[in-house]
Amino acid sequence: MKNRPEWLSNAVFYEIYPQSFKDTDGDGIGNIKGITEKLPYIRDLGCNAIWMNPCFDSPFGDAGYDVSDYYKVAPRYGTNEDLEELFAEAHKLGMHVLLDLVPGHTSWKHPWFLQSMKATANEYTDRYIWTDSVWEEAPGYGSLRGISDRDGSCIVNFFTHQPALNYGFYKPNRPWQQPMDSKGALATRNAMKDVMAFWLSKGCDGFRVDMAGSLVKNDEDGKGTIALWQDVRSFLNEKFPEAVLVSEWGEPDKSIEGGFHMDFLLHFGPSHYNDLFRCEKPFFGGEGDASAFVEKYLESYNKATGNGLICIPSGNHDMDRLARTISGEHAKMAFAFLLSMPGAPFLYYGDEIGMRYVENLTSVEGGYGRTGSRSPMQWDASVGAGFSEAPAEKFYIPLDPDSKRPNVEAQLADRNSLINEVKKLIRIRQAHEALRNEGGIRFVCDGAKGKPLAYYRSSAGEQILVVINPTVEAYPVPLETGAGELLYCLGNKPAIGEGTCVIPAGSVCFLKVC
Numbered sequence: 001m002k003n004r005p006e007w008l009s010n011a012v013f014y015e016i017y018p019q020s021f022k023d024t025d026g027d028g029i030g031n032i033k034g035i036t037e038k039l040p041y042i043r044d045l046g047c048n049a050i051w052m053n054p055c056f057d058s059p060f061g062d063a064g065y066d067v068s069d070y071y072k073v074a075p076r077y078g079t080n081e082d083l084e085e086l087f088a089e090a091h092k093l094g095m096h097v098l099l100d101l102v103p104g105h106t107s108w109k110h111p112w113f114l115q116s117m118k119a120t121a122n123e124y125t126d127r128y129i130w131t132d133s134v135w136e137e138a139p140g141y142g143s144l145r146g147i148s149d150r151d152g153s154c155i156v157n158f159f160t161h162q163p164a165l166n167y168g169f170y171k172p173n174r175p176w177q178q179p180m181d182s183k184g185a186l187a188t189r190n191a192m193k194d195v196m197a198f199w200l201s202k203g204c205d206g207f208r209v210d211m212a213g214s215l216v217k218n219d220e221d222g223k224g225t226i227a228l229w230q231d232v233r234s235f236l237n238e239k240f241p242e243a244v245l246v247s248e249w250g251e252p253d254k255s256i257e258g259g260f261h262m263d264f265l266l267h268f269g270p271s272h273y274n275d276l277f278r279c280e281k282p283f284f285g286g287e288g289d290a291s292a293f294v295e296k297y298l299e300s301y302n303k304a305t306g307n308g309l310i311c312i313p314s315g316n317h318d319m320d321r322l323a324r325t326i327s328g329e330h331a332k333m334a335f336a337f338l339l340s341m342p343g344a345p346f347l348y349y350g351d352e353i354g355m356r357y358v359e360n361l362t363s364v365e366g367g368y369g370r371t372g373s374r375s376p377m378q379w380d381a382s383v384g385a386g387f388s389e390a391p392a393e394k395f396y397i398p399l400d401p402d403s404k405r406p407n408v409e410a411q412l413a414d415r416n417s418l419i420n421e422v423k424k425l426i427r428i429r430q431a432h433e434a435l436r437n438e439g440g441i442r443f444v445c446d447g448a449k450g451k452p453l454a455y456y457r458s459s460a461g462e463q464i465l466v467v468i469n470p471t472v473e474a475y476p477v478p479l480e481t482g483a484g485e486l487l488y489c490l491g492n493k494p495a496i497g498e499g500t501c502v503i504p505a506g507s508v509c510f511l512k513v514c
């Protein structure tokens, strides 16, 4: 059963890391007014939806994934009113905005945690997961210990300053492990529903949900977490039926059953995503092998089809920039793939101009190795790259120091630039139902070493053969029906013969077939 808001079927997302996008008040850090100012740019690129990384009050030990107030925009980004204005302006342009919901943990500075640390019982005693004694750690989890009057260790979810909220245990097996329907676990769930309702009522269109699959503990098959999200979905269906949920889960059979509309293909776990873009010999670099990816992708696709969509990102704030391994014409090929696959594509800010991973940066806000992928957006060739008027030493992450760093203005003026190719590809995708998010896919060549990737995309009225050949040899792909219009071509044109489409080395084609 398909149950998605209409706009998702043709959505192309742009991920914004708010601190690095556009600074309008000269303090060296991006803000919400900056994002609003740049909405026409994003729309012009062809993207019609945004995922914004967390923008709530936080001590920023993990770039805002350590929330200290779910109801308040962090002052460095502006005000709640600024965010409401962003929603309204986006809607005027026909765009939608997803916020980043972090339901699994808070900052250790969150008032709920400060109360939960107290030795005397209070409303928040069971908001987090505590063992009964500071000497007992929760098996299999990291913990915070010895920081409170309360005698216990508190489970953490990611960094040690991110205590895990209590949604209960699927199979409790210690006295301190509460079941999912315990009073404390249900109170946490309701508190998160309140947060969602608050922002949805202000005009946000839904959420990308951080670590969505790990809320319920001792839940190996995900059954408890699925049930929890089903309950959240029923709540939303009643009050905000149009609210979109996208999960950071990476297991569409579970996330979609839980009521998510879409799930991400993750860069960790079994997906083989990195084989394509980020490994020693990535497929789009020309020497790699995409076959393990295709096999895994099809497994997920078959599980999600008809119900949900799998989203393939160009990158994100947690992984190396695409340009660290793929550049030039090969980057265009990678985008031809990303923008011709089913599921909503996600473009990470700056990838459209091939922004580089900035090497050797000291970690900022818990970024560590991720910091190099989070540097300020490069809008133009000015000293501050059009990101900020602040002096360089005030930039919260330094700009790419390379004098030839790419920028939006120069690339827009260059017909052969990456950004213009990305724009063209989005236009073609959005004009053809078969290429959009819900069109079907059937692979005819799996990109095994030395071979191209080739697949048919289809909708009720249309079939399009996509062939991407980053290798150094031409390759004959079987053509099952007659060839029609060549919708897109990068590099040399394919030679279309009786029953074959010979794709030249280093080229891409989208061929309508009849």
Ligand code: NOJ
Pocket (backbone or CB within 6 Å): 062, 065, 102, 158, 210, 211, 248, 317, 318
């Ligand atoms: C996934 C987020 O994408 C990442 O940036 C964050 O550090 C962890 N979850 C913890 O919230």
